Amino acid sequence: MAGKAYIKKISYILPAAVEENTDRRLRRKTGIIHRHICPEGKTAADMAQEAAEQLFASGADRESIDFLLFCTQSPDYPLPTTACLLQHKLRIPQRAGALDFNLGCSGFIYGLGLAKGLIETGQARNVLLLTAETYSKYIHPEDHATRSVFGDAATATLIEAAEGTKEGIHSFVYGTDGSGADQLIVPTGGMRGHTQNMNGNEAVDEYGHKKKNANLYMNGAAIMEFALRVVPEAVEQVLEKAKLSREDIGYYVFHQANHFMLDYLREKSNLTECPYWDDVSEYGNTVSNSIPIALTDLLRKEHGKRLENVMLIGFGVGLSWGGCLVDLSRTV
């Protein structure tokens, strides 16, 4: 019997180097005090390896892993697949499947969906889902607005097959709107911008933020409007799929973009009276890592509390979004 997919363990790591947002107003609005920065010479894959080793050190068995999923937009190479390099470095059995998938802030939800599919169709029993991101390497050092928001991190989640019929990860909704692709983009580095000079085309916007071809561009206002459009709708869709009401949800954990965006999303989603995670102070926006980091912190803070139905919503670059419910009562 295939069994039901459950989140068994989650672990995260943050690079040691820290940048501080010193402006008090910026801190109040974004909620971000510190951001961790991946050093020169180290990559997202190196951090993912550390996060996975931490998970193994806490009792997960590397020999049992039969599928490795790696979510990143900062791969080591265009090819080969970074997940294959990680299989070797982590000494995961060669019988395991491994693949990368390129998503940002919605990535953890998609990873859970893929893991559930693999487990509940009997293709795998123990899936290692890794997320790692180093947006700091994409951001121009003088793009202070973007730089003050993003932090680097990596996470490792073990999703395993559990006997029984009760769902552990369920009520998925997905969404994609590629018409907004240019609102959050690194325009070079892939084949489309292959002939462009990575360091060329330096531009300064009306606020003095700099950017070159190879840098991350984010239209903050457009991303805010996108989130306000899709997240409240996704909340309703997940509740409807699960046949639950707002009060049945033990915690709402959305992608931790920044404090003021989380505040507006809470208001627009009618969740002001519901338990709602909002903590970016020591991390900033860590892209695909933000939800697993929040879940780890939530489990520490609310240990023993009613966490059978925790709603997760991820949204961002793509534009892409996704939501689901997870039962954390078996997560250790």
Place this chain on the structure above:
Amino acid sequence: MTKEQFLTKMQDEVLDREDEITMESNLDEIEEWDSLAFVSFIAMANTAAGKKVDHAAVKNAATIGELYAFLQ
């Protein structure tokens, strides 16, 4: 949203500023009217007034009163 409610929201929420503002305040003279406040204004218009405002027009606004007009 009344003018008073709007001014309170602009001062406390969007601009996060101690000094009082009026409908006549020039945006050029408000140090806090930056990229962060711009995104906040777009979000406030969306959540509190249900308006999707034109970004370029907001960037061209000269006074607080002109921003209020976008919410009507």
